Amino acid sequence: MELFGGGMAGDLWPRPGRVFAVSPQHTFHTFAEAIDDAFARWDRSHLHIFELWELGKTVTEMRFWDDPAPEKDVDADTVTIGELLKPGDQFGYIFDLGDRWKHQCVIADQDIDPVETLGILPAKPLPYWGWGTIPDPYGRLFDGDDGESPFPDPPKRWPWDGNAPDAEIITEHSPGQWTRTYALTRDLTDDDPE
Known part of the structure; x- marks a missing residue:
């Protein structure tokens, strides 16, 4: 599964x-929870849907849907993956119907x-490999990013016992926008070994 954006x-x-x-016996609901865990989603107050393109169906939690279309909409809380999908099938998952975090999935x-x-033998769907x-x-x-404040300075030392080396490279990353990597220089004093 890949996150398109x-x-x-x-x-x-x-x-x-x-x-x-x-497992083919897992419900779409438990799969959605595993996807959201794997993609670090802590704000779960948003609706999500699976789009089964080849079947022309949408799988969602019907308890939150005001006007389901029975010929198209399927309940994620009761229908299992194996009831609707087979090996090789491609489908979509969208988290947050406003921001539309789009994923492409392949069995x-x-x-x-x-x-x-x-x-x-996991009781629910489990991610076991990933990248990105x-x-x-x-x-x-x-923490505290309001969209206007400048980046805080990187820490001068590691927060633990002082036995770790000083950071030498810092990477600032804004996904989909920019990445900036730079080497830190350090001031040598008389107490520092050369």
């Missing part, structure tokens, strides 16, 4: 992605043995 991040490239272990052609691949930077849904880059 949405919200303040716009279109993402390269796209962050995740690979999941999902793998080959099954995995979860015990062999993960070391466990996950953008903050509101575009924040640091």
Whole structure:
């Protein structure tokens, strides 16, 4: 599954992605929760839908839907992945119908043995591989970011026991907008070894 973009991040490239272990018996609702966990979504007050393009159906939580269309809409709380999808199928997942965080999903052609691949038999869908930077849904880059304040200075030392080396490279990243990497210089004093 890859995150194409949405919200303040716009279109993402390269796209962050995740690979999941999902049973055909898992509901779309439990899969949506796993996707939102894997993409670091802490604000879960937004609706989400699965778009099953080949079937012309939408899977959503009907308890929040005012006017479902029975011929098209399917309940995510009761329908399982295996009832509607098969290996090789592609479909979409959208989190937050306002900001539209769009994902493209593909059911793998080959099954995995979860015990062999993960070391466990998970009770719910579980991400087990991934790549890329996950953008903050509101575009924040640091605690207290109001969109106008300048970047805070990087820490002079690591916050733990003082045995870690000083940071030498800092990367500032705004997904979908810019990345800036620079080397830190340090002032040598008489107490510093050269």
